[in-house]
Amino acid sequence: MSREATKPVFSEKIDDWLLGFYNAFEFVKLVFKEAFSGDFEFNEFVRQCYHIGLRSLPLISLTGFVTGFVFTKQSRPSLMEFGATSWLPSLVTIAIVRALAPLVTSLICSGKIGSGIGAELGSMKVTEQIDAMEVSAVNPIRYLVVTRVLASTITIPILSFYCALVALAGCFLNVAVNEGTNLFAFFEKGFDSIIFLDVITAVIKAVSFGFTIGMIGCYKGFNASNGTQGVGKAANSSVVLSMFLIFIEEIFIVQVTNWFR
Amino acid sequence: MEKTIEIKDLYKSFGSLDVLLGVNLDVYENENVVVLGRSGTGKSVLIKIIAGLLSPDLGQVKVFGQSVPDLDKKELNALRLKIGFSFQNSALYDSMTVRENLEFPLVRNIKNMTRAEIDKAVEEVIDGVGLKKTLDQMPSELSGGQRKRIGIARTLIMNPKIMLYDEPTAGLDPITCQEINELMNEVKERYRTSSIIITHDLTCAKETGDRVAVLFDGKFKYQGTFEEVFSNADPRIRSFYDYNFIESKLQD
Ligand SMILES: Nc1ncnc2c1ncn2[C@@H]1O[C@H](COP(=O)(O)OP(=O)(O)OP(=O)(O)O)[C@@H](O)[C@H]1O
Ligand SMILES: [Mg+2]
Numbered sequence: 001m002s003r004e005a006t007k008p009v010f011s012e013k014i015d016d017w018l019l020g021f022y023n024a025f026e027f028v029k030l031v032f033k034e035a036f037s038g039d040f041e042f043n044e045f046v047r048q049c050y051h052i053g054l055r056s057l058p059l060i061s062l063t064g065f066v067t068g069f070v071f072t073k074q075s076r077p078s079l080m081e082f083g084a085t086s087w088l089p090s091l092v093t094i095a096i097v098r099a100l101a102p103l104v105t106s107l108i109c110s111g112k113i114g115s116g117i118g119a120e121l122g123s124m125k126v127t128e129q130i131d132a133m134e135v136s137a138v139n140p141i142r143y144l145v146v147t148r149v150l151a152s153t154i155t156i157p158i159l160s161f162y163c164a165l166v167a168l169a170g171c172f173l174n175v176a177v178n179e180g181t182n183l184f185a186f187f188e189k190g191f192d193s194i195i196f197l198d199v200i201t202a203v204i205k206a207v208s209f210g211f212t213i214g215m216i217g218c219y220k221g222f223n224a225s226n227g228t229q230g231v232g233k234a235a236n237s238s239v240v241l242s243m244f245l246i247f248i249e250e251i252f253i254v255q256v257t258n259w260f261r
Numbered sequence: 262m263e264k265t266i267e268i269k270d271l272y273k274s275f276g277s278l279d280v281l282l283g284v285n286l287d288v289y290e291n292e293n294v295v296v297l298g299r300s301g302t303g304k305s306v307l308i309k310i311i312a313g314l315l316s317p318d319l320g321q322v323k324v325f326g327q328s329v330p331d332l333d334k335k336e337l338n339a340l341r342l343k344i345g346f347s348f349q350n351s352a353l354y355d356s357m358t359v360r361e362n363l364e365f366p367l368v369r370n371i372k373n374m375t376r377a378e379i380d381k382a383v384e385e386v387i388d389g390v391g392l393k394k395t396l397d398q399m400p401s402e403l404s405g406g407q408r409k410r411i412g413i414a415r416t417l418i419m420n421p422k423i424m425l426y427d428e429p430t431a432g433l434d435p436i437t438c439q440e441i442n443e444l445m446n447e448v449k450e451r452y453r454t455s456s457i458i459i460t461h462d463l464t465c466a467k468e469t470g471d472r473v474a475v476l477f478d479g480k481f482k483y484q485g486t487f488e489e490v491f492s493n494a495d496p497r498i499r500s501f502y503d504y505n506f507i508e509s510k511l512q513d
Binding site: 039120124127128129131132133134135136137138143 | 309312313314338339341342344346348349350352353354355356365366369370415416419
């Protein structure tokens with residue numbers, strides 16, 4: 001009954017890679033199927049939202065504020081050459097809304113949330129807790145994955161919005177001290193410079209980044225190989241892969257939305 | 262007597278690693294079958310196939326007359342409600358309290374239970390394993406023996422007709438082992454279950470097994486009562502026995 005190992009089609013590496021791609025695709029399909037069948041685990045979903053939000057809030061507050069503050073400070077000299085420091089609020093607002101807020105939030109979250117989900121589900125996998133759910137006739141995809149993916153898809157846009165606010169606060173503090181701009185003028189200038197499409201783009205980005213982080217974390221966790229090493233690997237590779245995908249999505253979404261400008 | 266589990270010519274390999282090579286085993290109603298075998302012979306794989314966690318390469322696996330690999334998801338879940346699986350490392354949900362662990366399968370499989378009904382069911386199984394005081398603790402605060410018993414209680418809450426125990430006494434001191442053995446015998450009487458008990462521990466085999474089967478080279482070469490199997494002359498069985506014997510001598 002011993003079976004020969006099947007010959008690779010391309011090379012072993014490429015085969016593995018393609019197979020991984022296929023498996024990931026099947027996993028996403030399965031999650032969608034489960035999301036729309038059976039009962040929704042509302043309590044677990046709320047718990048995950050709370051967890052994701054709370055875990056990353058301090059770091060996002062700090063990073064957001066520093067980003068806004070430093071970005072303003074660094075941009076001042078170039079604008080000063082043209083005597084255009086009054087444009088600082090517009091410039092920074094555009095940068096934050098269009099690019100920085102969703103990206104900074106998602107990169108932080110892929111480190112904080114993605115690795116957390118990968119490690120948690122990975123350790124549940126290797127300690128057979130996922131098998132235990134399955135044999136007690138509870139669908140682990142529905143209980144563990146659907147809730148986490150949905151939670152990160154919803155929470156990360158909210159966190160991005162919060163990040164933008166904090167970054168603008170950092171910017172305002174800087175211009176208030178240096179240029180003496182008041183709050184009303186600051187917001188008037190800032191919001192005049194962004195259009196609805198900027199906001200929509202930011203929301204689309206944040207939603208897809210959030211979805212990616214949750215999905216990759218769960219996928220890596222569910223496929224953790226045995227042993228404690230597998231858990232570490234699942235956590236680590238979910239960060240690497242989700243960051244990679246976030247950059248790809250960033251480029252793609254910016255390209256597509258630019259057609260509408 | 263009725264057969265609850267019927268396994269015929271079961272094969273399973275992982276890639277080039279052959280694990281099960283023609284396993285045959287029948288388990289009858291209200292019977293405890295002990296499965297012995299060295300580490301890595303595929304004992305855990307066997308019961309995972311019975312519970313539908315792994316699929317066999319070849320052969321027949323029937324539980325209550327239903328062929329497990331051929332069931333669809335719904336049928337499989339219905340069958341799983343009748344099977345209790347006690348994992349080798351207990352597999353308690355470590356983010357939940359003991360109470361939440363026990364409720365977990367119950368509230369998800371039986372809809373519209375009132376709080377009082379749930380509490381009553383929890384109380385019943387936790388009393389059954391004698392660990393009422395741990396209800397609000399986290400699994401990480403429990404000892405190995407307590408974890409094993411909570412793991413068993415979590416499966417009993419669904420009133421299983423079949424119990425699959427994966428090394429229920431591994432890593433426990435002799436007195437705790439004895440308590441677990443008694444618990445398994447109690448479960449058999451109270452819930453009228455048939456069970457497969459995987460173990461390395463011959464005291465456990467002797468105390469709980471109505472029948473013993475030894476897994477060697479991917480097959481059950483020897484089956485019978487404890488005395489029948491161990492009066493066998495096969496040196497590999499004797500060595501298994503002697504090793505345990507020497508170890509228990511050393512512990513005394
Ligand atoms: N999902 C899997 N994928 C690949 N190989 C596996 C898988 N599950 C088990 N194996 C392999 O099958 C063999 C039998 O494993 P199994 O866990 O059944 O052993 P066991 O008899 O229960 O041993 P122990 O007494 O140590 O628990 C081992 O070599 C193991 O590496
Ligand atoms: Mg095992």
